[in-house]
Amino acid sequence: MISRNGTLLEAEVDGEIVALNVESGTCYGFNSTATRIWSMIEQPRSLDEICSTLVEQFDVQPEACRGDVVELLRELQADGLVRTDPPLAA
Amino acid sequence: MVARHRVEGLAHNALAAAKISAPADLLAWLAGASSQTARENLVFAAESMRLAKAFEQAGIPFLFVKGVTLSVLAYRSLAFKRACDIDLAVDPDLYVEAAELLRRTGLQCLSPGPSASADEMLAWTARNKHTVWVGRGVAVELHSALVDTPLLLSKVSIHSPRQAVEIGPGMALPTLAPDELFAYLCVHGATHAWSRIKWLADVAALLAHESPETIERLYRRSLELGAGRTSGQALLLSAQLLGLALPEGLERELSSNRAVAYLARVALRSMLRGGGIVELDDMALGTADIHLSHFRLMPGFRFKWSEARRKLAGPADDEPLPGFLQPILAAPRWLLRRARRSRGAA
Numbered sequence: 001m002i003s004r005n006g007t008l009l010e011a012e013v014d015g016e017i018v019a020l021n022v023e024s025g026t027c028y029g030f031n032s033t034a035t036r037i038w039s040m041i042e043q044p045r046s047l048d049e050i051c052s053t054l055v056e057q058f059d060v061q062p063e064a065c066r067g068d069v070v071e072l073l074r075e076l077q078a079d080g081l082v083r084t085d086p087p088l089a090a
Numbered sequence: 091m092v093a094r095h096r097v098e099g100l101a102h103n104a105l106a107a108a109k110i111s112a113p114a115d116l117l118a119w120l121a122g123a124s125s126q127t128a129r130e131n132l133v134f135a136a137e138s139m140r141l142a143k144a145f146e147q148a149g150i151p152f153l154f155v156k157g158v159t160l161s162v163l164a165y166r167s168l169a170f171k172r173a174c175d176i177d178l179a180v181d182p183d184l185y186v187e188a189a190e191l192l193r194r195t196g197l198q199c200l201s202p203g204p205s206a207s208a209d210e211m212l213a214w215t216a217r218n219k220h221t222v223w224v225g226r227g228v229a230v231e232l233h234s235a236l237v238d239t240p241l242l243l244s245k246v247s248i249h250s251p252r253q254a255v256e257i258g259p260g261m262a263l264p265t266l267a268p269d270e271l272f273a274y275l276c277v278h279g280a281t282h283a284w285s286r287i288k289w290l291a292d293v294a295a296l297l298a299h300e301s302p303e304t305i306e307r308l309y310r311r312s313l314e315l316g317a318g319r320t321s322g323q324a325l326l327l328s329a330q331l332l333g334l335a336l337p338e339g340l341e342r343e344l345s346s347n348r349a350v351a352y353l354a355r356v357a358l359r360s361m362l363r364g365g366g367i368v369e370l371d372d373m374a375l376g377t378a379d380i381h382l383s384h385f386r387l388m389p390g391f392r393f394k395w396s397e398a399r400r401k402l403a404g405p406a407d408d409e410p411l412p413g414f415l416q417p418i419l420a421a422p423r424w425l426l427r428r429a430r431r432s433r434g435a436a
Binding site for chain 2 (some may be wrong): 007008013014018027
């Protein structure tokens with residue numbers, strides 16, 4: 001399961017999120033896809049659920065989608081913004 | 091005009107929501123300004139949380155007004171409402187401690203000055219309701235009072251009922267409770283004659299989801315809290331310009347009140363003066379109307395006399411005049427100040 005971790009201040013403009021990690025002072029800009037993923041994991045979701053939703057909504061191949069989602073989640077995990085259980089494979 | 095009225099984010103959001111087409115370069119500019127507003131608000135929000143933690147640890151009561159708390163209350167978002175600073179109010183009896191705390195957090199006092207002593211700080215706030223602090227990319231106004239005029243909003247202070255506003259997950263900041271907040275916003279906007287429409291937009295947005303009965307209750311309560319004619323002015327303008335639905339009887343009452351109607355006319359002129367583009371301070375006598383309107387914000391001679399004395403004393407950064415010279419020199423000094431400002435703008 002994948003869920004949010006840590007605290008971000010967020011503001012959404014034109015379907016994209018700008019966010020600030022209050023503790024680290026790091027700023028983030030999420031494009032529309034990242035914004036969609038971030039919104040989905042407001043409640044814990046599985047990787048399969050996230051990918052199947054994105055494949056349905058965007059014109060993207062399932063394998064490519066999974067690869068991009070995992071890469072994004074790893075970046076967010078490295079910054080302490082998401083929790084994954086079990087951990088994402090390296 | 092959007093920039094003068096500081097409603098870039100609101101305009102961008104409104105155009106998108108209404109699916110109104112506009113020239114591409116205008117939309118691009120609005121999108122950029124809107125994104126900038128959102129980023130700035132995040133910085134303000136983070137700094138507000140930092141200050142809140144410091145003041146809580148120091149045991150100094152505080153609350154925020156306007157800014158990010160109002161952004162969330164009115165627009166349910168940090169994205170749209172442009173703010174220029176953080177307004178932080180404290181008990182005047184703890185003002186020196188609060189100022190020292192801001193210094194310890196790394197902020198520098200801009201007005202009255204970085205090396206102002208405690209006495210100088212108190213002398214400043216005796217004539218001006220706030221000092222200005224800067225650092226970490228933000229400006230903070232530390233308020234000893236919520237309004238310049240003690241007779242206005244006399245029943246609202248730092249110790250009034252408050253509400254916690256969640257600005258992010260597990261992050262909340264205190265501001266005035268709804269009744270007091272409405273009254274405060276009306277007084278604040280009226281003292282500027284609503285010359286920036288963003289202030290009116292905030293009030294209208296706060297009330298947009300309220301029933302006409304609640305709006306009437308807020309209005310009557312604001313009169314008890316000392317808002318004078320400011321709330322009537324705000325409601326009339328909101329109905330006329332922003333489509334706020336008022337109870338029919340109340341709208342009639344406000345429209346037929348000559349003083350409220352006068353104040354509404356002054357506000358409209360202030361919003362549109364200079365084509366709604368030029369800053370009022372950059373125009374000769376651009377704010378004269380506004381200053382004159384202050385005398386009508388509340389009924390009664392006592393209020394007018396209090397306003398006259400306050401205006402004769404001049405702004406806090408002017409050297410105070412001896413009492414007997416105030417009525418003689420106040421007007422020429424004001425004109426000189428305006429002339430210097432206009433020359434500076436040119």
